[in-house]
Amino acid sequence: MAQYAYDETGAVFNYFLLTILAFVLLPATYSCLFGGNKALLPKDVCDCDLCRRKRIRIAALKKKDQPIFSTKLILLFFGWSLFAFVAYKAAITAVEEKGLWNPYAILGLDDNASDAQIKSAKRKQTLRWHPDKNPPDMKETCDKMQAEIHLAVKALTDAESRKNWDEWGHPDGKQAFQLGLALPKWLVDEGNSYKVLFVYTCMFMVLLPALVARWWSKAKHLNKDKILNPTMAKFYRELNAMLGFKALLELICKADEFYTAISLDKSDNAALEELTAIVKKTMEERTSARWTKKAPPKDAQTAMQQKVHLLLTSHLLRIIPPSPKLAEEQRIVAEISATLVGGLLQIAISRQWLNVALSVVDLGQDQQMISQALYIFQDPLLQLPNITKENLKFFRAKKQNIATIRDLIELDESEQDALLSRFLSEEEKQLTMHVAHQYPLLRITKAKFSVLGEPAIIPNAIVTLIIKLELGTKGDLETDKLNKSSLKNDDKDEDEEEPKNNWWDSKKEKAPLAHTPYFPAEKTPVWWVYFGDMEQNRLITLGKVNDLVTEKTVRLQFQAPPRPGQWKFQVLVKSDSHVACDALCELQLVVDPPEAAPLQEEDDDISEPEEDSIAGQMQSMRKPGGPAPKVNGKKQAADSENSGSDDNDDVSGGEDNYEDSDSSDDDE
Known part of the structure; x- marks a missing residue:
C-alpha cells in the first residue's frame, strides 16, 4: 500500500x-x-x-x-x-533532504564487504563516535550515530537481513511505496479541515457560480457579434432583397441597443429642431435626397428611432450637432451602427443576397460610408482633407476627369501640383497628398479555381477559389493599364501553405489604421471578398481579410454547378473603411463531364470500401454507369432523367441555384 x-x-x-x-x-x-x-x-x-x-x-x-x-x-x-x-x-526555509538509510554508507564499506571488514569497520566507527572522544556538545549526535552503527552491523551480519537489503533495499524486506506531495502538512492537517473546506466552498460554490451567472446574464441576450437577439429578430423579419440605402438606414435605427445607449429627454427638443434644420439645409445643398421626417411623434419608440436616424444622418453629412450632449450621442450612434450592420450582413449572406450584402458593406461595419462620414452618392474625393464640394469642379476638367483618389495618384507630380495649386496652399497640398498616398491601391493578382487532387472540375465537386490580393504602387497601376489586367501568371503550387508569422516574431508588420477622421474610434481596414453572380443577384461564398499589409492569399470553397458547362462569376473585393477602392475580377468556371476525372489506380493490398460507406458511395458514383448512392438506407434510381431533380434538392448550391444562368452551356 x-x-x-x-x-x-x-x-x-x-x-x-x-x-x-x-x-x-x-x-x-x-x-x-x-x-x-x-x-x-x-x-x-x-x-x-x-x-x-x-x-x-x-x-x-x-x-x-x-x-x-x-x-x-x-x-x-x-x-x-x-x-x-x-x-x-x-x-x-531550509529544504529537508531525506536520504535512504544505507548500512554500508554508515560503516563506510562497499556492497561486497566481508564479515571481517564489517567487524573492523564497526570498531573504527564505534571509536570515532564514542562520547569520550568528542566534545560534550556532540553527545547527542554521538549517541545517535552509535545506534545507527549498531543497526547497520546487525543488518549486515545477519544473513537474512543482508539478503533482504541486497534485494529490496531494506533489512525487513519489501516496503510500502511512498510518494512525496508538495503540500504543506498544515493544509491536510485534521484540525484545519473545516477552514480548508470553507475556503473551497467559497471559491467553487459561491464565487465561481456567481461569476458564471453574471457572465451568462449578459451573454444570453447577445449573439457572437455582440448584437442583441431581439435586434437580430427585427433584422431577420424586415430585411429583404429589395431594400435600398434609405430603408437599410431606417432598419438600423430600430435596433434595441439605442434605447440604453442614448436618452430621450424633452430638454433636447430645441437642439434636435435646430439640428433638423441644419440637416435639411445640408441635404438640399450637397445631395439629391431630401429630409422627409416630420416633427417628433408622441410615442417614445418612434421618437427614439427618429432621433437615432437624425443623428446617424448628420454623421453621414459631417455635421457636428450644436449641443455637446447630442454630439456625444452622435458618436455613440455611429459606433453602434457600425456593429449592427454586421448583423444585416450575416442575414444577407445566409439568404445569398448579393446586392443587399454589397449595400450593407457600403453602409456599415463593414461600413464605407459610416467610416468616412459620406452620404450616398457623394464624391469619393471628399475622403481627403482640404477637399470640399466647392472645389470638386477643378477635378472635372475637359482634358482630365479625376473621379477617385486612385485617379489622382496616377497623375504625374507636376499635374498633381498644378491641379491642387489652383485652390490649396503649399502646406495644404502636402497634407492632402500625404493622406492620398495612404489610400490603398488594391489589386487582384491571382484568381484560380482548383480541386484538390483532381485534374479537372466535375459537377458538384468541392472547388477551391484561390485569390491573391496585393496593395500596389503607382507603378503597379501603370503596368496594369498596359497589360489591361492585374492578374499574373503565378506558377506557385496552389496547395502550398503561406509562411505563418509567429507571435514572437518582432518583425511582423501590422496593417496600418485607416484615415477616418469623422469616425469616433480607430479603424483597422477589413476587406470583404465576394464571390457570386451579379446577374442573378446570388452570393455564393464570402471571405474576410483583416490583416492585409502588402499581400494576402484567400481561399474560398464552394460546390461546383451540377452539370457541365461554362459559368461566369465575379470576384469583388470591398473595403469597409475606404470608398471607391474596390477591385473586380471576371472569372469563368469550366465544369467538365464526370469522365474528365478518371479513377485513381488502387493498390492490390487495399481492400474495396464497403458499399454502404461514404467512400463506397462516392466511388460508385464516379464509375460510368455505376449505381446511385443510398440515401437513408434506400438505393436511389440510377436513371438521371427520372431521379435527377429529386437528388439535387439535397445538394447545397445545387442545380436550382444555377438553373437560370445565361452563360452556361447546355448538354444538347
Whole structure:
C-alpha cells in the first residue's frame, strides 16, 4: 500500500507557489505595461485638424476609462506582494533532504564487504563516535550515530537481513511505496479541515457560480457579434432583397441597443429642431435626397428611432450637432451602427443576397460610408482633407476627369501640383497628398479555381477559389493599364501553405489604421471578398481579410454547378473603411463531364470500401454507369432523367441555384 509524505517545512510548496504566480503575473504585467493599442507609425499620422482632435479625444477617453487605481493594477499589486512574501519564505526555509538509510554508507564499506571488514569497520566507527572522544556538545549526535552503527552491523551480519537489503533495499524486506506531495502538512492537517473546506466552498460554490451567472446574464441576450437577439429578430423579419440605402438606414435605427445607449429627454427638443434644420439645409445643398421626417411623434419608440436616424444622418453629412450632449450621442450612434450592420450582413449572406450584402458593406461595419462620414452618392474625393464640394469642379476638367483618389495618384507630380495649386496652399497640398498616398491601391493578382487532387472540375465537386490580393504602387497601376489586367501568371503550387508569422516574431508588420477622421474610434481596414453572380443577384461564398499589409492569399470553397458547362462569376473585393477602392475580377468556371476525372489506380493490398460507406458511395458514383448512392438506407434510381431533380434538392448550391444562368452551356 502506498504511503504519502507531505512537505513538513513547506519549502517545496513555496517553490510551487512561486512558479504558479510567475506564470500569471509576468504576462499580466507585460500586458499592462506594454500592451494596449499599438503606437501610430509616422506614415499613419495625419496632421489635419480633425485627426488631431480625434486623437486627443480618444486619448482622453482612454485615460478616463483607465484610472490610476484600476482593478487590474490593484490585483497586480497584491499579486506581486504575495510573490515577494512567498519568495522570502522560500529563502529562509531550509529544504529537508531525506536520504535512504544505507548500512554500508554508515560503516563506510562497499556492497561486497566481508564479515571481517564489517567487524573492523564497526570498531573504527564505534571509536570515532564514542562520547569520550568528542566534545560534550556532540553527545547527542554521538549517541545517535552509535545506534545507527549498531543497526547497520546487525543488518549486515545477519544473513537474512543482508539478503533482504541486497534485494529490496531494506533489512525487513519489501516496503510500502511512498510518494512525496508538495503540500504543506498544515493544509491536510485534521484540525484545519473545516477552514480548508470553507475556503473551497467559497471559491467553487459561491464565487465561481456567481461569476458564471453574471457572465451568462449578459451573454444570453447577445449573439457572437455582440448584437442583441431581439435586434437580430427585427433584422431577420424586415430585411429583404429589395431594400435600398434609405430603408437599410431606417432598419438600423430600430435596433434595441439605442434605447440604453442614448436618452430621450424633452430638454433636447430645441437642439434636435435646430439640428433638423441644419440637416435639411445640408441635404438640399450637397445631395439629391431630401429630409422627409416630420416633427417628433408622441410615442417614445418612434421618437427614439427618429432621433437615432437624425443623428446617424448628420454623421453621414459631417455635421457636428450644436449641443455637446447630442454630439456625444452622435458618436455613440455611429459606433453602434457600425456593429449592427454586421448583423444585416450575416442575414444577407445566409439568404445569398448579393446586392443587399454589397449595400450593407457600403453602409456599415463593414461600413464605407459610416467610416468616412459620406452620404450616398457623394464624391469619393471628399475622403481627403482640404477637399470640399466647392472645389470638386477643378477635378472635372475637359482634358482630365479625376473621379477617385486612385485617379489622382496616377497623375504625374507636376499635374498633381498644378491641379491642387489652383485652390490649396503649399502646406495644404502636402497634407492632402500625404493622406492620398495612404489610400490603398488594391489589386487582384491571382484568381484560380482548383480541386484538390483532381485534374479537372466535375459537377458538384468541392472547388477551391484561390485569390491573391496585393496593395500596389503607382507603378503597379501603370503596368496594369498596359497589360489591361492585374492578374499574373503565378506558377506557385496552389496547395502550398503561406509562411505563418509567429507571435514572437518582432518583425511582423501590422496593417496600418485607416484615415477616418469623422469616425469616433480607430479603424483597422477589413476587406470583404465576394464571390457570386451579379446577374442573378446570388452570393455564393464570402471571405474576410483583416490583416492585409502588402499581400494576402484567400481561399474560398464552394460546390461546383451540377452539370457541365461554362459559368461566369465575379470576384469583388470591398473595403469597409475606404470608398471607391474596390477591385473586380471576371472569372469563368469550366465544369467538365464526370469522365474528365478518371479513377485513381488502387493498390492490390487495399481492400474495396464497403458499399454502404461514404467512400463506397462516392466511388460508385464516379464509375460510368455505376449505381446511385443510398440515401437513408434506400438505393436511389440510377436513371438521371427520372431521379435527377429529386437528388439535387439535397445538394447545397445545387442545380436550382444555377438553373437560370445565361452563360452556361447546355448538354444538347
